[in-house]
Every structure is written in C-alpha cells, then in structure tokens.
Amino acid sequence: MMRVIPLLLAVALLCGCDSNETYTKINLDKSFLATVNIKDTSLTFLDENYQRFASWDISEPFTGALLLADKDTLLLYGKEMSTIEIFSLSAGKHINSWNSGKGIVNMLMLEEDKGIVAVNQLNHSISFLDEEGKEQDRVRVGQSPLTVLQGKQSHNLFVVNFGDTICSVIDLETKKVDWEFTIKSSSTGALVREENEEIWIGGHGEGKKVEENLYIYSTETGKLKKRIKAATMPIKFIENDDGIFILSHGSSSLYKLNDKYEVIKSLVVGVNPFEMGNFKEDLIVAGYDSDEVYIVDTETMEVKKTAKVGEGPFQMLVRE
Secondary structure, eight states: OTHHHHHHHHHHTOOOSSTTTTTOOOOOOOOOOEEEEETEEEEEEEEETTEEEEEEEEEEEOOEEOOTTTTTTTEEOTTTTTTEEEEETTTEEEEEEEESOOOOOEEEEOOOOOOEEEETTTTTTEEEEEETTTEEEEEEOOSSSSEEEETTTTTTTEEEEEEESEEEEEEEEEEEEEEEEEOOOEEEEEEEEEGTTTTEEOOOOOEEOOOEEEEETTTTTTEEEEEOOOOOEEEEEEETTTTEEETTTTEEEEEEEEEEEEEEEEEEEEEEEEEEEEEETTTEEEEEETTTTEEEEEETTEEEEEOOSSSEEEEEEEEO
C-alpha cells in the first residue's frame, strides 16, 4: 500500500492543469493591468489605481500569455509546455487545452480576424491557428524565432529570429516567407512604424559583446537606415503621443526620444526590466528582479508610484 501513494502523487503532478481548480473571477467590465510572473508561475491583476485585486497561482511552467479578442479568454504557453492552457477570466477557471507540442516562446493575436500566431523555437517555425487552436498553416523561418509584429498596412508578419541574422517577412495572404533581410545576431524586440516605412530592432548582443544600439531598417528594402545608442541591451520599444520609448534591460534604463530620434530624457528604473506597456495615461515598466511595476509619467519621465506583483514579472497584459 505504501508504494501506491508516491505513484498517485506522480500521476497528479503529470496531469497538468486541474480543471476543477477555481480562481478569482475577473468581470468582463473590469479594466486591469496583469503581470505574467514566471518565477512563481502566477498572474497578478491590478486595477486602474494599481491596487492588486486578484492573484492566480498556476502550476504550469508558462513563460507567456495571450488575451484573445473576446477580452475574456486567456492563453498560457511556454517552451517546455506541450499544451497551450486556456482559461476564462470571467469564470475564473481552466476551460480547455490545445495540443501544441513543446517550443512555443511567443504568441500574437492578429488583427483583421487573421487568427493567432504561435512562435516555435524548437522547429523554427510560425504556426497560424484559428480561435479553436487548430493549426491552419505552418511557415518555416530562421533559427530560434522570437519577436513577431504585424504590419497592418503591408499585410506582413515580421519575424525576428534570435538565433539567426535574418528577419523573415511573411505575407499574411499567402502564408509564405516573402523576403528576408540581414539583422544583428541575438536580436529581439521590435517596433514597426509603417508611416515611416521602418522597423526598429534591438537585442542582447552575442557572447561577451553586449548590444549598445538599436537598429532602424527599411520595411521596403531591409536596408539599415540608422542606429541609435541605447545602452545596454535595448529589448522593448513603445510609441505613444508623448514620444518613442526604449527599454534597455541590461542597464535598467528607459529612454524617451523625440520625432527626430534624439534622446531627450532618460531614467533608471526597475531591476533587470524586460517588459513595458501603456495603461491608461501611464507607461508601465516591470522589474523582473524587483517583483514590482513602476508607473512612469511619460511627460516628465518620473516614477509616480510602484506596485508589488508576483515573482519575476516577464510580460504584461492590459484590458481597458
């Protein structure tokens, strides 16, 4: 009889998400900023005043999340997960699993009802899924793809391949790689500015040589147009009415640029930050090693307040 207990425990651990477990329900009319915390595999939900109103502890090795167009269905994925786990925020429970295989490191909800993109580093591909998780197309790209961005005017998908020196451009109509252009090794993070016919790409650098610049390429030709100093390891970019913002996680630095691409203000913020986003009128930076978010005034570039979240906030989700 004593041998049965360890066996049952092992089976329970291998079963993944427990469909009977419930979490705090998040009403559909509730605006929130949520952090995806990968050290303790939790989700932290903050309201409009940055007060925590819900925490979900989930026993899955997820590294990212995606909120679908209904603003209620939440997908959790990870490179070591063989499934994509599906949750309903309003019901506060796990509702489904999609068999995906291991390797997924990023997902994107395409606009114009073009479905869902899943980035797989193990088979170096981009999968196009419908809203039921069925794979419609699969496109082979460069080595270890990571960052994906949709070009809405050009109807392209830009794929930054972290383990390669190419950016793959997929035609969203034909679901084929239309063309490629040369980028730096270990590139990650991007911003598409179609009105300027350009894409900004950052990265970590290779080996002992860390990246100190971001690079601006033409979205028409792939030609390098400009490089901007943004030490160290610029990996996230956001543009809003107040300017263009660059987050460099190697130096925990936030830079604000004007329309001439000049750095007009900078700020040291967070501890090893990987993620930032817009919420209401604020810019939010997540400190991966400080387990908190920093609410930044985009005009003055001052931290207005901070809020504690789970351990290792690696991604953020916003619902307004």
